[in-house]
Amino acid sequence: MRKLYIGIMALLVTLALVACADGDRSGGVKNRLVEWYELSPEVQFDTETPVTITFWHRMGAASQNILKGWIQEFKTVYPNITVIEEKVASDYGGLVDKVALSLSAGIGPDLAESYPDHVARYAQSDAPLALNYFISHPDLGYDEEELADFLPSLWAESTSYDNDGTILSMPFSKSSEGFFYNKTYFDAHTLNGKTYTEIVEEDGLTWEKVFAIAEDIKAREPEATPFGYDSDSNFFITASEQYGAPYTGFSETTGRGEVLFNNEKSMEMIKYFKDKVDKGLMVVSGAVGDGFFASDIMKTNEKLYMYVGSTGGTRYAYENAHPDVIDETKGNYRVGVTIVPAFDGENPKQIQQGPNLTLFKKDNEQQMIATWLFTKFITSAEKSAQFAAPSGYAPIRYSSYESDFWQNHLDNLNNPNKALLTRLIDNLVVEAINLFLDHNEVFFTSPVFGLSSKSRDEVGKLVIKIMVYNAQSEEDLDAYIREQYQNTYDFVLS
Known part of the structure; x- marks a missing residue:
């Protein structure tokens, strides 16, 4: 069954990235929600020049603490990238309003939690960054195996903004x-x-x-x-x-x-x-x-x-x-x-529900690449499992379920040292999360x-x-x- 899903995934990816071949890169521009940013296959990230990016969200305290730990870890990988995270709202309604207002003023974030409907609103000001050429980039993007690791229904949402397969978000913390x-x-x-x-x-x-x-x-x-x-x-x-x-x-x-x-x-x-x-x-x-x-x-x-x-x-x-x-x-x-x-x-x-991550266009290409690299970092298999365990939101990759963190979490579900209520909640959360893994086609x-x-x-x-x-x-x-x-x-x- 998984092979069938991966086949569907490959088809979706092929459709979304069909314009990335060595030939025509224009595709059906008139049908796209926003134009695809033309990231050259030859461009690389400058690891010397300092760059700062901002991430707006509405996370609760526990999730925000996880994020802060990731930012510190990311800094050791890319010392020249500074990530500033900010909780700008307590709910998604407040978040979309804050982001939309800031974009209209030309001072929006580099990255934000988002729902697809939010992206449609942001697209009215042509602000979201289309990721097609970032994803297909030979060095900065994903290879075929990495793409196939994303749960198909979660990835499909990222391409649902128009009939051309424009990718305007990355799956992050998903629910149903x-x-x-x-x-x-x-x-x-x-x-x-x-x-x-x-x-x-x-x-x-x-x-x-x-x-x-x-x-x-x-x-x-x-x-x-x-x-x-x-x-x-x-x-x-x-x-x-x-x-x-x-x-x-x-x-x-x-x-x-x-x-x-x-x-x-x-x-x-x-x-x-x-x-x-x-x-x-x-x-x-x-x-x-x-x-x-x-x-x-x-x-x-x-x-x-x-x-x-x-x-x-x-x-x-x-x-x-x-x-x-x-x-x-x-x-x-x-x-x-x-x-x-x-x-x-x-x-x-x-x-299918739960927030994605949306990147925004900036005048500085290196700034957009830095945001893309951070996005890839926090949507990795291990990070996705770490975020899912306490929340009930599903990991977004098959390999997340096979990660050391997730296996350790499963092994500890019925630890007798935990309170009964905690054990009951933890077990039910895993059952709910497994709905994505066991019934992805629905x-x-x-x-x-x-x-x-x-x-x-x-x-x-x-x-x-x-x-x-x-x-x-x-x-x-x-x-x-x-x-x-x-x-x-x-x-x-x-």
């Missing part, structure tokens, strides 16, 4: 969503001769199976709302992809991004889940209120027993649980995780263009409006759904 369930509860209850755990762990987990379990729980516990979904936007985008309902895309004729979610197939999809919400089988976070996370309810060990949430937040399935809930002699609350349910169990799909990213971020925000709001609506009849519901889809679509385009 997982289906988390109360394993203790699921082990104790059966449906059609199988425990709930057996049902969700067998191949081909579907929404039909999830809601069959939810109905069984509801019949036994009328006050329960058995299933929750943490992200309204992710829910809409993933379910659309699974159901074959267009969401956004690139035009085959113009190469430009298109908003496509206002369609009958999508309305049919959302109506399927609206029925489950109305029956009390499911809750979406926005329908409850700001700050609601299903994990907060599940770890009380009652009323909600399964949810879809970010793998980057895996620890919250346990963190702050009451000691009696996790105590082996009392609640014995334990959590399992697998991939997100699908409409078709043989064709699962789920959205992950997708949505197209990135000027309206993609707005589309994402607004479909999340659309989900809430529909799920909380108290329809008087099926005709009333159909009319309301159609009206809200049209209003949302018009607003996105306005």
Whole structure:
């Protein structure tokens, strides 16, 4: 299976770097989000002249401390490069605003954490640095084996900005969503001769199976709302992809991004889940209120027993649980995780997330090369494993999982000297991370263009409006759904 993925990777790389041959280096410039920077194959890095680069991020204290250690280590490799890291915001919304404002003033950073939608915004000022010729550089770039070491779905996101394969980011700390369930509860209850755990762990987990379990729980516990979904936007985008309902895309004729979610197939999809919400089988976070996370309810060990949430937040399935809930002699609350349910169990799909690294154009070529070298350094196999272990974000390379650091981390998971809660969190984090390694083919990213971020925000709001609506009849519901889809679509385009 890995050979198949590497074959896909090789194809993606070939498409992205096709213009790097000795012949034409112009490619389809008119279809590119930004022009590719023409880094000559002959250019080398000047290891004598001092150069300073800046890295803006929104990391928490633990991650920032890891980064500081890397900067010190990088300084021993490239003594003439000074890296200044700065936490300029506490969340991604603040980060993208800060970076965009600074770029418009001509004083932006050399490197920043980013999401694809951020890059689309930065591209409006032609600021991101296209990495195609950096990656293909004979000395400064990657060889074929190194490229094949990146998990294919993570690398593919870096080429998703246009139809020409323009590479405007490097994968850094990646996450997706997982289906988390109360394993203790699921082990104790059966449906059609199988425990709930057996049902969700067998191949081909579907929404039909999830809601069959939810109905069984509801019949036994009328006050329960058995299933929750943490992200309204992710829910809409993933379910659309699974159901074959267009969401956004690139035009085959113009190469430009298109908003496509206002369609009958999508309305049919959302109506399927609206029925489950109305029956009390499911809750979406926005329908409850700001700050609601299903994990907060599940770890009380009652009323909600399964949810879809970010793998980057895996620890919250346990963190702050009451000691009696996790105590082996009392609640014995334990959590399992697998991939997100699908409409078709043989064709699962789920959205890929987590920040990348975006480099920015500068007048000084050596400064851009220095930033590129630092980016390569902190996305190496060992560094990726170091960043992943405490966070729940997935390592980005196959060799990260084989690194000494990662193997030592696995060997220490059940160290009896660690507190029970720490052991539980560490083990679940590894299970969630392994979803990327074991199911890499299920992950997708949505197209990135000027309206993609707005589309994402607004479909999340659309989900809430529909799920909380108290329809008087099926005709009333159909009319309301159609009206809200049209209003949302018009607003996105306005």
